[in-house]
Amino acid sequence: MSKHRGGGALGSVTAGARFRNRPPKRVIISPVVTEDEGPLRVLAADEDETALRRTAAQLEELGHTVTSFAVDVSRVGEQVLAEDPDLAVVVLHDDDEHALGLIGEISSYANGPVITLVSEADPEFIAAAASRGVDAYARAGSVADLASAIAVARARYAEASRLSERVDRLEGAFERRAVIERAKGILMERHGLDDRAAFERLRSHARANNRTVVDTARSVVEGDVLPTRR
Numbered sequence: 001m002s003k004h005r006g007g008g009a010l011g012s013v014t015a016g017a018r019f020r021n022r023p024p025k026r027v028i029i030s031p032v033v034t035e036d037e038g039p040l041r042v043l044a045a046d047e048d049e050t051a052l053r054r055t056a057a058q059l060e061e062l063g064h065t066v067t068s069f070a071v072d073v074s075r076v077g078e079q080v081l082a083e084d085p086d087l088a089v090v091v092l093h094d095d096d097e098h099a100l101g102l103i104g105e106i107s108s109y110a111n112g113p114v115i116t117l118v119s120e121a122d123p124e125f126i127a128a129a130a131s132r133g134v135d136a137y138a139r140a141g142s143v144a145d146l147a148s149a150i151a152v153a154r155a156r157y158a159e160a161s162r163l164s165e166r167v168d169r170l171e172g173a174f175e176r177r178a179v180i181e182r183a184k185g186i187l188m189e190r191h192g193l194d195d196r197a198a199f200e201r202l203r204s205h206a207r208a209n210n211r212t213v214v215d216t217a218r219s220v221v222e223g224d225v226l227p228t229r230r
Helices: 049-061 073-083 096-109 123-131 143-191 195-208 213-222
Strands: 011-013 027-029 041-046 065-070 087-092 115-118 136-139
Touching: 041 049, 041 073, 041 096, 049 065, 049 087, 049 143, 065 073, 073 096, 087 096, 096 123, 115 123, 115 143, 136 143, 143 195, 143 213, 195 213
Parallel strands: 011 136, 041 065, 041 087, 115 136
Antiparallel strands: 027 087, 027 115
């Protein structure tokens, strides 16, 4: 999972306006998938099971399915792994640390974004939640705002996923270049070649054996195959 977690500005939805800064009373959080995947499978987590039922009703009104409930921070990671939900919802009433613990555990294991719904937003809590993986927040109790928050979180998560994939590709490119450079260095030292000649030897050996230059370079680095002079 969970690749994009922590930091970054949160998207907010409150009937088209940002929240005023007031102490927090109640929070809901959720990971989500893209719209074209249809209804979301949801894991709901909170200290208050009654509140979870209310949250479940809102999610079901939006066409999603709540597959399980969680209260214990020490078990929520297990549940996320077992259920593999598209969306996980955490509701806070009085215990900020409990909610943050749930958020952190869910964010570590869930394959989706995280949303926070707040009745009264507290900048410190929102910042702490963001550092644990929250993607967006909106007003609690409003089905319309919940739907909007899900859309915001989807967009943010999709963008973060694309960025992560791009970083992976770049890291892969750097790794491949490093392997080739190391192999060239070995050939230069062992055969008294210059940089260009060492690369040409790697390339000609790769072509002759129907392999890529990178695979041939790895073989040289690992000492398994050393291209012979052609």
